[in-house]
Amino acid sequence: MANSSNEWDLIIEPRGSLFKLNLKEVWKYKDLLEMYIKRDIVTFYKQTILGPLWFFIQPIFTTVVFMFVFGGLAGIPTDGIPQPLFYLSGICLWNYFSDSLIKTSDTFYLNQAVFGKVYFPRLVVPISVTISGLLKMLIQFILFIGVYVYFVAKGTHIGINYYALLFPVLIFILAGLGLAFGIIVSSMTTKYRDLKFLVAFAVQLWMYFTPVIYPLSVMEGSYKKYMWLIQANPLTAVLETFKYGFLGKGSFSWFSLGYSFAFTIILLFIGTIIFNRVERSFMDVV
Amino acid sequence: MSDIAIKFENVSKQYRLGSIGTGTLSHDLNRWWIMNVQGKPDPYLKIGQVNDRENKSTSEYVWALNDINFEVKQGEVLGIIGKNGAGKSTLLKILSRVTTPSTGKITAKGRIASLLEVGTGFHPEMTGRENIFMNGSIMGMTKTEIKSKLDEIVDFAGVEKYLDTPVKRYSSGMTVRLGFAIAAHLEPEILVVDEVLAVGDAEFQKKAIGRMQHVSQTQGRTVLFVSHNMQAITNLCSRVVLLNRGGVAMDSDPVNVIRNYLMFESLKEGSITWNEETALGDSIIKLLSIKLQGEDNFVRSHFFSNSIIRVQLEFMIEKLDDDLVVGFDILDENNSIILRTYHNDGHPENWPKLKLGFNKIACDLPAGFFNSGTYYISPKFSLHFKKWIINSDPLLSFEVEINHGVSPFWNRISKSNRPGSSAMILPWKVNDNEE
Missing domain, CATH: 2.70.50.60 (abc- transporter (atp binding component) like domain)
Structure with a gap:
């Protein structure tokens, strides 16, 4: 009975290889990914009156509040961009990132009942969360387009240009960063839960280090000393590129966008390694 | 190709007792230092001791499984029995890859599906149909597979009327039936079953046992069955492994093992x-x-x-x-x-x-x-x-x-067909002493 090792379909061992990313397996479970996405969307507005309208209500109200507080009271300029457009674009992008991060950061904890019983590549769950969030984001983007068209029809000059075509790249970076940070946090909170409290708080503060409510130019004018901090933030390039492409204001540099992109790829890689590591034995510590 | 479906080689699993949260960061750091920097084996693995619920452990670490070695042949229905805490569930958890062994290796051929608990991943807000797809894909089926089996599953579970009703409106029995129906139609090469038969009504249990027999006999699939129900084990299994304190205590035919289990497992008690x-x-x-x-x-x-x-x-x-x-x-x-x-x-x-x-x-x-x-x-x-x-x-x-009676009618007297605490066989006769 000579058992060559390749005869077995499945080998269960204490520790897998560190750099085995298991992505092939995730692909094998793509139907499950689809089901999870469907579930997230379907169950979102079951037994609600307004249903999918909720996707619009949140950004509209946030925009209105921002216009009063930051635009009105604090008087932060918006680079000449109409305030609703400026805030709405920031909110759509930022919310997608923060939703992805916060929702995926609970992956192990929220799914321990399922994870404790059946094996499937756990990465399916955070990926599905990121993708269903993307749908929400795209719906909100339609709202943005609506407001955009309104301003154009009113005769406001808005300088859309070819850089708007980078939109899919921006979305990828947002999704990738949200997912990567989320799964790293999720992997760490299985054992030490304190991190969970920190994350909600940190994400809130993080927004102020990202040009969401202010244009980068204003920050540069007032706090030149801290610009490195804003520049190091991989989200800065995303928001600035978006505003540059769609609204014609802000700044764009291939270097900072490339930095964000590289940052995302590396973080995703690290995150997947950590996540795969934890998924193998998290049931014992959660 | 050999006909071995699953092979356990020196499989052990260690758990840490007590709270995980406090005081473990230092252990973690120490373990990390010794393992990754000094390149030595895990220091805490050595001080573990045999898992014995009766004696309070003196060590912080315990072996839930200790050096398990056995093989399961293709098409075999293997029963696993043992007291609570003997390591049965841990073994199945490792096999279904919910957790990993601390040492050792398991190799297997074919897809493993576990029925550690049926209805896993059911979302109460989704309909029966949506949940069939959800649960089926969690278990590793593809959408096309589920579609082709949908009618069979619905029929087996007996829920056709409620297929488009949210599962939260189902009775618990219906939920379990639906869950089992999905799992039963998975067609994995290796099926792992843990105590599912404890739920559901008698008719459904019969159906479930029948399905498991069908799966193993006609389709040559391997089944691992963990249960406390000796009757079910005897009926279903061709071989039984007895676990005791995380180790294999006996591995033989069902009658032998069960007799020994009932006899010696509880020697200390009584x-x-x-x-x-x-x-x-x-x-x-x-x-x-x-x-x-x-x-x-x-x-x-x-x-x-x-x-x-x-x-x-x-x-x-x-x-x-x-x-x-x-x-x-x-x-x-x-x-x-x-x-x-x-x-x-x-x-x-x-x-x-x-x-x-x-x-x-x-x-x-x-x-x-x-x-x-x-x-x-x-x-x-x-x-x-x-x-x-x-x-x-x-x-x-x-x-x-219960294990008595010679009547061809009642050689399987059991609690389910014979109520009451006493099952004494009393003499019956034609009463011809008429006055």
């Missing part, structure tokens, strides 16, 4: 003893021990109903009194008394003579008396019509597995 200080009683009589024995004089708490159950009492009489009465009650699971018996119930000639000092007397509960079930013994000592000396709550329990 008795209760007191020392001079803690003994029940008063200045007249002190109860020192109660022991339950089978025909072979082994002390135990599991019996087959075709064996007598000998209840042996040891006590110390410090003042002989003619009114002294020694006996016990047998109670059922509902705490109602089935019978009470005293040493002086019979003709005075047959009474065991009580003497000053140490006494050891016994009462044989006849073979063929009990139905399957758990029974309790509570000692009753008194001075006749004067006072209770010991009138305690149940102190000792024993279990009976």
Whole structure:
């Protein structure tokens, strides 16, 4: 009975290889990914009156509040961009990132009942969360387009240009960063839960280090000393590129966008390694 | 290709006892340092000890599984039995990749699907149909596979009317049936089942067992079945592995293993003893021990109903009194008394003579008396019509597995077709002594 090792379909061992990313397996479970996405969307507005309208209500109200507080009271300029457009674009992008991060950061904890019983590549769950969030984001983007068209029809000059075509790249970076940070946090909170409290708080503060409510130019004018901090933030390039492409204001540099992109790829890689590591034995510590 | 479906090689699993959160960061750092920087094996693996629920552990680490080695052949239905905490569930969890072994290796051929708990991932807000797809894909089926099996699944579960109703409106029985139906139609090469038969009504259990038999016999699939239900194990399995304290204690045919399990697994139980200080009683009589024995004089708490159950009492009489009465009650699971018996119930000639000092007397509960079930013994000592000396709550329990009867009708008398605590076979005859 000579058992060559390749005869077995499945080998269960204490520790897998560190750099085995298991992505092939995730692909094998793509139907499950689809089901999870469907579930997230379907169950979102079951037994609600307004249903999918909720996707619009949140950004509209946030925009209105921002216009009063930051635009009105604090008087932060918006680079000449109409305030609703400026805030709405920031909110759509930022919310997608923060939703992805916060929702995926609970992956192990929220799914321990399922994870404790059946094996499937756990990465399916955070990926599905990121993708269903993307749908929400795209719906909100339609709202943005609506407001955009309104301003154009009113005769406001808005300088859309070819850089708007980078939109899919921006979305990828947002999704990738949200997912990567989320799964790293999720992997760490299985054992030490304190991190969970920190994350909600940190994400809130993080927004102020990202040009969401202010244009980068204003920050540069007032706090030149801290610009490195804003520049190091991989989200800065995303928001600035978006505003540059769609609204014609802000700044764009291939270097900072490339930095964000590289940052995302590396973080995703690290995150997947950590996540795969934890998924193998998290049931014992959660 | 060899016909081995699963192979366990030196599989061990260690758990840390107590709280995980506090004080472990230092262990983690220490472990990390020793393993990754010094390149030595995990230091905490060494101080683990055998998992034994009866003795409080002295170590912080415990071996839930300890060096498991066995192979399962293709198409075999393997039963896994053992006391609670013997490592059964841990073994299945490792096999279904919910957790990893601490050491060792498992190799397997084909897709493994586990029924550790049916209905995993059901979302209460989604309809039965949506949940079939959800649950099926969690179990590793593709959408096309599920579609082609949808009718069969719905039919098996008997939920066609409620297919588009949210699962939260289902009864618990329906949910379980639906869950099992999905799992039963998975068609994995290896099916892992843990105690699912504990749920559902009798008809459904029958269906479930039938399905498992069907899967293994006609499709040559391998089944691993963990259960406390010896009847189901005997009916289904071709081979049984007995786990004890995380190790394989026995590995043989079902009848052999189950007999041994019931006999030796509980050797330590089936008795209760007191020392001079803690003994029940008063200045007249002190109860020192109660022991339950089978025909072979082994002390135990599991019996087959075709064996007598000998209840042996040891006590110390410090003042002989003619009114002294020694006996016990047998109670059922509902705490109602089935019978009470005293040493002086019979003709005075047959009474065991009580003497000053140490006494050891016994009462044989006849073979063929009990139905399957758990029974309790509570000692009753008194001075006749004067006072209770010991009138305690149940102190000792024993279990009976029904195994008697020669009738072709009832050779499988069981709790499900025979109600009541006693399953005694009584003589029947044509009554021709008419007046």
